Amino acid sequence: MTYTEEQHQLMLNYQQTEITAYHLYTYLAKKEKNPANKKIITRIANDELKHAEIWKKYTKETVDPKKLSILWFKFLYLIFGFTFTIRLSEKNEDSGIVMYEKLADVIPDISKIIEEEERHEEELINLLDEERLQYVGSMVLGLNDALVEITGTIAGLTFAMANNRLVAMSAIVTGIAATLSMAASNYLAEKADGHHNPFKSSLFTGATYLIAVILLVLPYLLLPPDMYIAAFVTMLVIVIALIAFFNYYIAIAKEQSFKKPFLQMLIISFSVMIISYIIGILAKKWLGVDVG
Known part of the structure; x- marks a missing residue:
């Protein structure tokens, strides 16, 4: 033929x-x-x-x-x-x-x-x-909490302190403490629920949380102290990228929808950031804090 x-x-x-x-x-x-x-x-x-x-x-x-x-x-x-x-x-x-x-x-x-x-x-x-997919819930917990808590904290501190190094220092201390707290809480919760490996579950939660913290703080460490607006905008881009990256991974690996969980996590994270930003500005004004 x-x-x-x-x-x-x-x-x-x-x-x-x-x-x-x-x-x-x-x-x-x-x-x-x-x-x-x-x-x-x-x-x-x-x-x-x-x-x-x-x-x-x-x-x-x-x-x-x-x-x-x-x-x-x-x-x-x-x-x-x-x-x-x-x-x-x-x-x-x-x-x-x-x-x-x-x-x-x-x-x-x-x-x-x-x-x-x-x-x-x-x-x-x-x-x-795959074993790692058995701990998706732990990874979601770690990433979601990091995005909500740390982005909210950084948003509030950015405009209250107006100094990248001070924001980075505060966020790092908060992030490490929160990582240990999240990992410990997840371990106790999984153990109470009879999970076969609560320690590994807590490791996935803690590791995901810590990685998110490092990536979110990075702009404040790399940019000059007075470029806090640029650092904040860069952090926002990283937040969107992290949410998109993680949800794409889950969507492919577990054959789930990408759009709905992506938008949910994005809306929650940015809502907390906006509220924290307002609180930071009000706290700076009411308390008369001046770190300049």
């Missing part, structure tokens, strides 16, 4: 996508410690290789994998873990399935490929049991 140049190029692209997926899943299989997960991912990798060979029958060419794509997914795996990487990869597979159907009339094996791709997704979803 003769194919148009466009169809031939499409098949080459799909062939490259499949061989790239083969190398990616092979890498993930080597990294996965759970024997059952490793076995399933290895089988999926082999299926991807078979898909690449099917396309090769029609293209009559050999293609190399997308090395940058593989490096990107390896990076995602190291940073975000197994579940996030797999979910994101599957989203790419889903878009590929839609594209495959455009060649259904000229490629007899296309239905087999689509069927296997759909089975891949189901198998992957069933094996996603």
Whole structure:
């Protein structure tokens, strides 16, 4: 059968996508410690290789994998873990399935490929049991409390003190104390609820809280003392980025909505900041505080 140049190029692209997926899943299989997960991912990798060979029958060419794509997914795996990487990869597979159907009339094996791709997704979803996702609640608690408490504190201090170093010092002391308090409270709460590992849960809460504190205070440490407006604006950008980043991770890893929780966390954080800002200005005026 003769194919148009466009169809031939499409098949080459799909062939490259499949061989790239083969190398990616092979890498993930080597990294996965759970024997059952490793076995399933290895089988999926082999299926991807078979898909690449099917396309090769029609293209009559050999293609190399997308090395940058593989490096990107390896990076995602190291940073975000197994579940996030797999979910994101599957989203790419889903878009590929839609594209495959455009060649259904000229490629007899296309239905087999689509069927296997759909089975891949189901198998992957069933094996996603990453430990860190068992502590999402603890991470949400740590991040949400840090964003609400520390951003509120910094907002109030920024315009009351008008000095980046003083704001940073106060926020660091408050943040460290709050981190220890949050971790301890989470440990006691999880232990009382009979959680199998309350210590690890408290670590996730404390670590998330502390990371948020460091990122929020950073502008006040890096910018000159008198540039408190610039530091405050930079902190606002970091707050939005943190909320977006965390909710995107959860949305992909747990297949949940992104928009609603993102807006909820954003509204709560900024509402507290506005209230704290007003309190800071009023406190400075009523108490006659002048740190200049």
